[in-house]
Every structure is written in C-alpha cells, then in structure tokens.
Amino acid sequence: MASEPTPIGDAGAVLEMRRVSRYFGGLAAVKNLDLSVMHGQIHGLIGPNGAGKTTLFNVITGANTASSGAVLVDGRDITHLPPHAINHLGVARTFQNIRLFKEISVYENVRTAATWRGGYGWLHGFIQGLTFERREAAIHDQVLQLLEDFQLGHRAREVSRSLPYGEQRRLEIVRALATRPKLLLLDEPAAGLNAAETDELMALVHRILEQYDLTILLIEHDMRLVMEICQAITVLDHGEKICEGDADQVRNDPQVIEAYLGQGDMVDASDQ
C-alpha cells in the first residue's frame, strides 16, 4: 500500500487508520477507511447494525488483521502485531458481549489485567522472594485503588459472574483500565443499561477521561449518550465512512439520516 507509516501522522492523533480494509471472503466488513482519533477526545463510532464497527475494533486490537491499509498508534505501525503486543502499546478494549473472567473474583479479574505491567518475571513468581512481594504489594494497591475509584471495592471478593449487569460492564472497563491504556475502546458500553445507568456511565466516562490521561473511542447505539459526550463522531455504513464531524454535523447529515431511516421525508434524528 502507498501509505507507509511515516513517523508523524496527524499531530495529536493517538490512533490513525489509513485506507484500512478488512474482508471476510468476498465481504468487505471495513472498506478503505481513514480515521484519526485525537488525543484526549471521546470519539464516537456509530452506524446501523452490520456497519463494521466491531470489526473495526477487532482490526485495531489485532483480533482481526487488516486485509490492507495501516493502523498506527502514536505513529507506530501496529497493523500486523498480535493482540497482546497491541495492548502493551497502550490499547485496551471492552467487548460488546461482556467477556469477564467469570469464575474468578472481581479483585482477581482486575489483578490479572494489571499483572503484566507489574514488572516481574515468571522466575520471581516461582521463588517469591523480596522483589516479588514488593511488586505484588504495588499491584495489590493499584487494583484496590481502581476498584474503590469505580465503586466496586465492596464487591472485590465476589465472583464476577454474580455481579449485576451494570456492574459487570463497569468491571470490564475497570479491567481494561488496569492495563493503563492511552487509548480505550468501548464496544457498546451502554447496551442493556437503563436511562439512569446510562447517565452514570456518561459521568464515569468523563471521569476516566479526566483522571487518566487517555483517549476514548466508543461504539454506541444510544444516540443520547453519543451526542452528549462525544467531541467527534464517525458514522459507518456498509464498512464505509459516510460522515464525520461533531454532533450537530452528524445529526443533520442527509447520508446519515438515510442510512438510519431510509430515504423519504426528512426527519430530525435528534428527535429520537
């Protein structure tokens, strides 16, 4: 592809995608997509079902490799890296259908994620000497801090499967944060939440953004949430970008309205 990674792409872009395509057989789930996510922003990714949003997440996190094009995080080409290496570079995600470590406790869920940054090798684990205890103590404090920060401290001992749905979603976000990402991908964080819980989630997302120096890219179907908290919104349809801009631009874009509602009389999407 012509788009070889140059050291500096867009100044301030944490994530950059250059003409990224992903094919499944003959089906283009993502087609020639360019996307820049700016540092410190909440970037929304919307589109009708089957638009290729989750595939895009999979391409970014390495679960699916791009068929063509390049994905850059902080100017570094991550297109062909395996998922764990991409996480090590600072990309963490949540999943549309929650993927917690179900049979272990809330505390252990977060600790598992915090673990590789804990900084000791397997040999230290086998012997469990001084270094091990120091690093473990640090991990322990960090995990408890995270759990307290997100009101999960009282649940620490419970098996994660037994948490109510909303808290499971929150735990998944906390677990992703434990890997200390600079780019956090949230796949439908508000799915299945009621209005009050969605409000809580919005506050939470804002708090994460302020407290941790990171950038958020989120997929969401809840338009109220997207329009309220996203500084930039990208709309996908059939794997292609049909619109990009802030809430007002997107809301009034005829192509977007067509993608969601079909052709016909103009309807103000904000009424939804």
Next chain:
Amino acid sequence: MDRRLEPKTIYGLKLVGLLGMGLSAVAIGYGIPAVVPPFHLEPLALGLIYVIIALGLNIVNGQAGQFSIGHAAFAGIGAYTAGGLSTMVAPRVFHWQPNTPPDLDSPGVILFFMGSLLAGGIVAAFFGYLVGIPTLRLRGDYLAIATLGFGEIMRVTLENTPALGGPLGLHDIPKFSTYPVIGIAVVLTILLCRNIATSVPGRCFVALREDEIAAESLGIATTKVKVNAMALSAGIAGIGGGLLAHRLGSYMPVDLNWIKSVEFVLMVVLGGSGSITGTTLAAIVLGMLPHEMLQLTKFPWLQKLIGNKMVVYSVLLIVMMLVRSLWLKGSWELSFEWMRQVGRKVRDLWTRYRGRGEGSADGE
C-alpha cells in the same frame, strides 16, 4: 485479600509455611514408614509419586484449561530418561558389578540420581514444548486428540526401540525413590505449584481458561503462555515419571498407555480441576486404590460388584458430577487465607450467637 498484610506478617507466614513444608517432608520421609503398616507402604509411595505427575497435569488441565491426555507419555519420557541414565550410564560411571547390589548411599550416586531426575524433567519439558507449539493452536477436543496421539506415538516408538528394551522396557533400575526422596520431591513440587498458582504465571493460566480472547486483549501473550504451561507441566510430570521408574524398578512402554493418562486426568478432575490441595488428595487416593482393592478378595460378593478399578472410577466421576457444587471447588486451597476466612466466620458466628443470647436474655 482485601486487607493489605504487613511485610512482617508476610515474612512470618512465609517462614511458617516453609517450616511446615520442611516438617511435612520429614513426616512423609520418616514418619510414614514408621507408622503405616507395611502392606500399605508401597501403594502409598506410588500415590505420592502420582501426586507429582497429577500436579504437573493440573497446571495445563486444571489451571490453564487445556485438555491434555498425553501425560503418561511425558511421565514416561522422564522415566525412560532418568531410568536409562541410571541403568546404562551409572554402572559405567560408578563401576557397578553385575549381580551385586550397588551402593546407593554414596554422595556421588545420590547426586547422579538427582541429576538424572532433573534430566528426565528437562527432556520431558522439551517434548512438552515441541508438542505444545503445533497442538496448542487447537482447542478443546482436538487438543485432547492430538495429545492422545502424541502419547500413543511415544509408546509405539519405545516399543520398537531395541536400545531401550523394546516392549520389555527398562528393568533393574536401582530403587532410589525411598520415602525421604519422595517426601522432598512431593513437598518441593507442591511448593512450586503453589507459587506458580499465586503469581503471574498462574494468573495467566486462569485467564486463558476463563476467556482466551479477553486474555489476549489484556496483554497476555496467549500462545506463549500455553506453550510454557505445557512445558512446565510436562517437566513436572517427567520428574514424577523418573521417581516412579526408580520406585518400580522397571518401566515399560505399556506404562505410557493412554489409559494411564486418563487416570491422571481423573485425579485432576476429582480434585476439583485447578485445586492443588484437591489434586494432591485425589492423586493419593486414586494412586492407592488399585492396590487397596486387593483387600476386596476377602469379600467375594463385593469384589464381583466393584472388583474392577474402572468401575470405581466411573462411579466416582458420576458421583462427582452429581454433587459438583458441593465438591472441592477448583479455586479452593488449604491456605492461610482460607484459615483466616474460616476464623473470621467462626468469630462472626460466635459474636452473633453471643449477641442473640444476650438479646433474648434482655427481652425476657
């Protein structure tokens, strides 16, 4: 868990733990032979050695959730390596005369034996690594079939290798695996497995078992972790196999039979899949079972009913599935943490009981 322990407490507990392990090694090494009636000594020794192999399997099967039924082969590789060194190399090194019992107590011989055990472990780990690389990309049943196939290949290969005794295998292996040796080996293995389970590797294994996709998205190099788990697991099983060969005095390709592998899987499953404590207990019980069942000859009708160990195994499995929720949980361990929890519960109950007593007294 939610309470941060003072460093002093941690080191205190560590010391207590190490002391306890040392004491149990002594208890196994010298206490058991002194106390247990001779009839049960041999099966118990086998059971204790099976603990090592089963704990090895527990890493891959119980903790990492990858189903392997080839562990008899890994144990066999360890047994053949260590046994081969003891029967073919040792006599030349130490100038043992044929038909005279070798002196097993000289430090050189003991060192050689330790080395041969370790060599067995390393060779088995290497094979685990080799098998792991291609097969761990498979999941579930397919991995089971691949490891099963590996085990059978090893068995048939050994059967057709005249240099290693062909179908008759190795024999006249010096019986190094005395109770003290077994005691030390078992305790060290338990310690190692416990340390693995309570640190980064163990966490990676559990993450793998719980959700592989989530694990890799959280920075865990799943393929590497799987292969490492397999190598570690095979290595421990190999050491167990070496001990076994030096206890039995002979080791045959039949001992690599897949039925043997299934027995090891059974030990892990009955122990609660993942629990070190459970696997240890289950391995001892199942290891002793075939020998103890010889007692059944005193009750012919009972022997007719459950005279085959396979019958007992299947009944145990069925019972286990029925009472799964009451059975040992994979996450349960006999640990300080558990003792503290129990202590707390007892204290709570006690205060509640006392509080109610006073309350009702006041009411009246």
